[in-house]
Amino acid sequence: MGVVHGEEMVLNIGPQHPATHGVLRLQVRTDGEVVSKITPYMGYLHRCFEKHCENVTYEQVIPFTDRCDYLASMSMNFGYVVAMERLMDIKVNERVEYIRIIMAELQRIASHLLCTGVFGLDLGAFTPFLWALRDRERILDLFELTCGARLLYNYMWVGGLSHDLPVGFVESTFKFLDYFEPKIDELENILAHNKILVERSADIGVMPKDIAISYGVTGPNLRASGVKWDLRKDDPYSIYDRFEFDVPIGQGLKGTVGDCWDRFYVRILEIRESVKIVRQALASIPKDGDVHQSLPKKIRPPKGSVYARTETPRGDLGYYIESDGSPIPYRLKMRSPAFTALSVLDEIGGGWLLSDVLAILGSLDIVLGEIDR
Amino acid sequence: MYRDFGTILFATVLAIILVAVPLFISWLVAPSNKTREKLQTYECGEVVDGSAWLQFNIRFYVIALIFLIFDVEVVFLFPWAVVFKELGLLALIEMGIFLLILVVGLAYVWVKADLDWVKRRVKYATGRYEKIAIKQEQ
Amino acid sequence: MTENQQKLIDELVNKGLDGDMDAVNAHQDRMVRAKAKSMIMKIQKGILKRPPLKKISPEEVPNGDIVQNQEKKENKQESTSAKVVRKLLEKFPNEIENEEFDSHIQLKPDKWFEIATWLKSEPELFFDSLQCQMGIDVQDDILESRYNLHSMKHNHYVELRIAVSRSNAKIPSVEKIWRVADWFERETYDMLGIEYIGHSDLRRILLPDDWEGWPLRKDYQEQETYHGIIVPKMKEGWE
């Protein structure tokens, strides 16, 4: 029986939709079930971040970077701070570097937890979402212990930190890690090897290696396609080269390399790597060293520009800062990893069923605050 | 024998009442202002462009037909199953023949590949979706 | 410290400041090496003046002392842009506008598409991923589009800049070469109004289609209302 096409209708998986993780509108051409073309419309959360960066001083930009990727605000601060310290040639002491690594890796665990939970939610599994958020709450308690905020921290300043670690932080983090280790296996057993989830995500939304590179996809999505590219190893910033951890890439255990299941499973493996890093960092954190030591009184970077990249849970985040010597940045461009991850959706999403498209979107793990800036 | 039908009548009347009274109360009490925007179709907050009344693919009709056949078959099975004990061996053989004919129909539909539901072409398909991958030119 | 050792240190310091630190590290005398390095660090911090260059050639002496913003990555990348410039000069002679290539290469817009294809296809450079493309409003009449290219294979990285005037801001689009440029260029068009010739569907990506003005230009005025909603912060008593 030849391929008989019916007419195609335009369906808006619109700005308000539980599966779009925020305000993203997918205009989908479908004949009722099979999706032939997806055009994402963004900008529903364009909060003029770059215009703000041209009107506020360098210290005041940090809370705005928090709000760009509100699921991984520590990593956003970290990216901005690394770029500024490279621009102003500031060297922070050892203790600050260690605390930053611990916070960034804890934030990676929290962000990946929420992403895997919501991916299960997209495919209809509600309980793992509650488990993931229950464990994530414990990490938010640790953040609240140090800097008082649950979600948006303004914790890493240019040249130091806002607060030092509270008394008992190291012990409570160790306690959390011991509690958390079996929980990852539990989450993996209920979700990763679940027949329904495997059926709905293996072999679906395959992203080949060259498509991923040409679309500029980075982070877990790129690693799931088999490219071993992790900024913490390939372009090491801060003191990541002191810790030994490996970079998990997609092997196509349940289907082919680079399908939805791989992107999902790579994140669970990365949670384990981050736990390893946090353990090593906590073990060898220097006791002395003031976190406010190299905070500059007045941030006036020299005239010039810098482009620095760091590894956030969604990919490599680049800050291009152009300064003209005044305390207010002349231009700040944030290269957002989720922005490029979304641009590949039409390429790998065409031709699948409507429900598969939502599984592909969930596996790409996009955050709209960072896409629209 | 007639008493049985009495209970059925009572059950249907009770059902009707239990549905009608809440509906009436809600019509009486609930606020209702049918504005123009409210009555528009909800599409995630977007203005609806194009309509869903379009010519669907023929495969939906074929599958509906196949479903109808086997549904009617089940309808015949129910009364037979209720009085199955009294009828003895003869009914069993008749129903066996009836089911056999339908199984032959099912086999025919299966072989004609009307059951693999979706005809689609995917750009990067490997593994079990290999057969529906668009053959790359290079 | 003997006279020639001092001269040797000055010479090493000059070389170090010009970017090839390995000459300083290769020097076998430990004390001279240490002295040269400490002088370089002091000069970089701006405490010490740069020692006078031995062979003073007119155009090489820059105006005033150079406080080079040197750091580890810049050295590695500098050799890349120097390499790219050397190869560029052979292929496209009159395309480069700026002289000192420490951080970026300035290009003219008209031949940019061929340069871009060549940058990607050249096996020796092989820039296969466009890391970040941004637009910036430099002076009152110049808009600049900056490209940060990176090569996965050689792991080196270069920054190219193309300046156009504000009136006819037209740059050839590189969407066909790096697929990621499709959305980056749409965003730069949306924010700054730089037109990319040859782009498949150049329209606003973040702002609604009927938004007036280019927000990231320095002389941007907010529009009064949008669909009847007051845009600027009009609530009284807020200031």
Added chain:
Amino acid sequence: MGLFTNKFQDNIIVEKLDKLLSWGRSTSPWFFQFGTACCAIEMMAAAASRHDLKRIGMIPRSSPRQADVMIVAGTVTMKMAIRVKKLYEQMADPKYVVAMGSCATSGGPYWQHGYHVLKGVDLVIPVDVYVPGCPPRPESLIEGLLKLQEQILEERPLTRKMA
């Protein structure tokens, strides 16, 4: 009090239909998942296992047709404002709005230079309860929702309808 109060045994309650109606509406207002930005994550955390919103009878619904309360969680931009207005119109009638977070209340940290940010969602739709905070903690969101339930309890829908 009414003619028939405490005439019967103690576990029979006689009350006006009005109060019964508003009591019914106040105990289980289903909220409409309208999360745009960071506050949406705090709303999710409020609805998840530790601070459970189902304890106070609030079930997340994703379509305006089945929801009573619209929690505007996060920044509303100009492009989104038109959609917010349309979604509010499409909600079934006893509907309430909770503006969660300082972005929905007044544009939040983006009010000064945010040309594309709506300076407060009450420019577009009527708001019943404002929950301050950026993002507000789940406890303060639940406190705001309890305030809303008290407000619904005070309503007298029938007398208003008769008048």
